[in-house]
């Protein structure tokens with residue numbers, strides 16, 4: 001079995017992109033590693049600091065943080081935002097954890113309708129939807145639940161949809177060294193729906209096609225047909 005590509009330069013798909021490190025931790029944020037490595041004490045400090053910031057928000061929107069209904073809101077929100085960004089505490093090798101198997105198989109594998117919830121980095125409000133993933137194996141396959149966990153890891157961070165789409169595609173291409181990878185993301189952005197242009201039905205679609213999914217239109221069409229079938 002070919003060893004995992006642990007060096008970005010070795011991967012044919014990533015030579016021309018400034019992408020994440022293989023451990024997918026330190027890109028794009030310098031603060032990702034310290035968060036993962038934080039001690040219990042430091043975590044407690046972060047929670048207190050975050051709760052203080054939420055109290056400030058409550059004051060500035062014209063609320064009274066001291067009224068009964070809001071007393072626990074700062075800490076509750078602090079915990080919620082930490083949960084929604086827990087992907088910063090995960091990394092690819094830990095998730096993949098040897099669940100890549102050698103298998104004589106060179107066909108397409110598709111997992112569609114993977115639900116995800118993420119936060120838009122421009123407004124810190126949710127965007128959410130479905131991700132469809134396909135790859136053409138090169139005699140390496142990955143446990144299907146791992147694909148879902150990779151989606152979870154990248155979506156539980158501050159994101160823009162375009163980067164989320166690309167990161168999932170590149171992560172799979174590094175792990176599997178497949179003939180091709182395709183990722184299609186359809187999502188609804190609350191920053192668009194609740195504020196700004198207020199177009200409630202707008203769905204944003206992004207895609208990332210690598211290898212034969214990009215170069216061979218027949219393969220790409222097969223993938224697109226299979227994910228659009230209800």
Ligand SMILES: [Zn+2]
Pocket residue numbers: 120121122123124125189191192
């Ligand atoms: Zn936004």
